[in-house]
Amino acid sequence: MENTGENIDWRSICPISSALDVLGDKWSLLIIRDLIIHGPRTYSQLLESPERISTNILASRLDLLSCLKLIERVNPDASSRNNAYRLTEGGAALRPVLEALGKWAGTHLSEFHENIVTLS
Amino acid sequence: MENTGENIDWRSICPISSALDVLGDKWSLLIIRDLIIHGPRTYSQLLESPERISTNILASRLDLLSCLKLIERVNPDASSRNNAYRLTEGGAALRPVLEALGKWAGTHLSEFHENIVTLS
Numbered sequence: 001m002e003n004t005g006e007n008i009d010w011r012s013i014c015p016i017s018s019a020l021d022v023l024g025d026k027w028s029l030l031i032i033r034d035l036i037i038h039g040p041r042t043y044s045q046l047l048e049s050p051e052r053i054s055t056n057i058l059a060s061r062l063d064l065l066s067c068l069k070l071i072e073r074v075n076p077d078a079s080s081r082n083n084a085y086r087l088t089e090g091g092a093a094l095r096p097v098l099e100a101l102g103k104w105a106g107t108h109l110s111e112f113h114e115n116i117v118t119l120s
Numbered sequence: 121m122e123n124t125g126e127n128i129d130w131r132s133i134c135p136i137s138s139a140l141d142v143l144g145d146k147w148s149l150l151i152i153r154d155l156i157i158h159g160p161r162t163y164s165q166l167l168e169s170p171e172r173i174s175t176n177i178l179a180s181r182l183d184l185l186s187c188l189k190l191i192e193r194v195n196p197d198a199s200s201r202n203n204a205y206r207l208t209e210g211g212a213a214l215r216p217v218l219e220a221l222g223k224w225a226g227t228h229l230s231e232f233h234e235n236i237v238t239l240s
Contacts, residue, residue, distance in 0.1 A: 010236075011171040011172070013170075013233075013235045013236055013237050014171075014222075015221070015222040015226040015238070016149065016153050016218050018225045018229050018233050018236050019229070020146045020147075020149060024146035024147075024149070025145065027140075027144075029136065029140060029144075030136065030140065033137075050132040050134070051131040051134075052131070068232065069231075070228075093227070093228055094224055096220040096223075097217065097220040097224055099220075100216040100217040100220045101135070101139040101140070101217050102136045103216075104214060104216070105138045106135040107213070109135070109142065113138050115133045117133050117135055119135060
C-alpha cells in the first residue's frame with residue numbers, strides 16, 4: 001500500500017495516539033535519530049546504522065516520513081540512489097522526543113541491557 | 121513467545137534504539153498514557169480506551185510492561201481479572217516522553233489529522 005499523509009487510519013483524536021499512528025514502530029525514529037546526529041544521509045548510509053534496517057523497511061519508512069513532510073530529499077530533482085535525505089523543521093522538532101526516550105532508557109532499561117549507553 | 125525482560129533482542133547499545141526495542145509499537149505507550157491519566161486501571165477498563173486495543177495485544181503488552189517493571193498489579197496475590205495495574209516509578213518516568221510526543225503531534229500532524237487535539 002502506498003503511504004501518503006492522507007490515508008492514515010487515525011485511531012483517535014489523541015495527539016499521543018496520533019504520533020504513534022505514524023511513528024509507532026521500531027524503525028522510524030531511528031531514521032530521525034540518524035539524520036539529527038549526522039545531518040543529511042543517503043539511502044546507503046542509512047542502511048549502515050548498527051541496527052541493520054532492511055532495505056524494504058527503510059524504503060517504506062522514508063516514503064511515509066517524506067509524505068508527512070518530516071524529511072525531504074536534498075536534491076529533489078536528481079534521480080540518483082545516492083541522493084541524500086535531510087530533516088525538515090517538523091522532523092527536527094522530534095529531537096525532544098528522542099532526548100526523552102534516550103534519557104529514560106539509559107536509566108530504566110540498564111537493569112535489562114547491561115551495555116546500554118547512559119545519557120548524562 | 122513468553123515476554124521477559126531477559127530475552128529481548130537488543131539491536132544496539134543506543135538508548136533510543138533500546139527504548140524502541142521494548143516500546144516501539146502502536147500500543148505500549150497508550151497503556152502507559154491511560155495509567156498516567158486515570159491512575160490504576162483494570163484489564164477491562166484498558167480495553168475501553170478509544171483506540172480499541174484488542175485483547176491479545178493488551179495481554180501481550182501488559183506482560184512485557186510487567187516484566188520490565190514499568191507496571192505492576194495493585195493486588196499481586198489476587199487472581200481476579202478485575203485486578204488493576206498501576207505504574208511503577210520506571211513507568212511513571214515515561215511522562216516526559218508522552219508529553220513530548222503529544223506536543224509534537226499536535227503541532228506537526230494537524231495538517232494531516234484535522235480533529236487532532238492540540239496540547240498547550
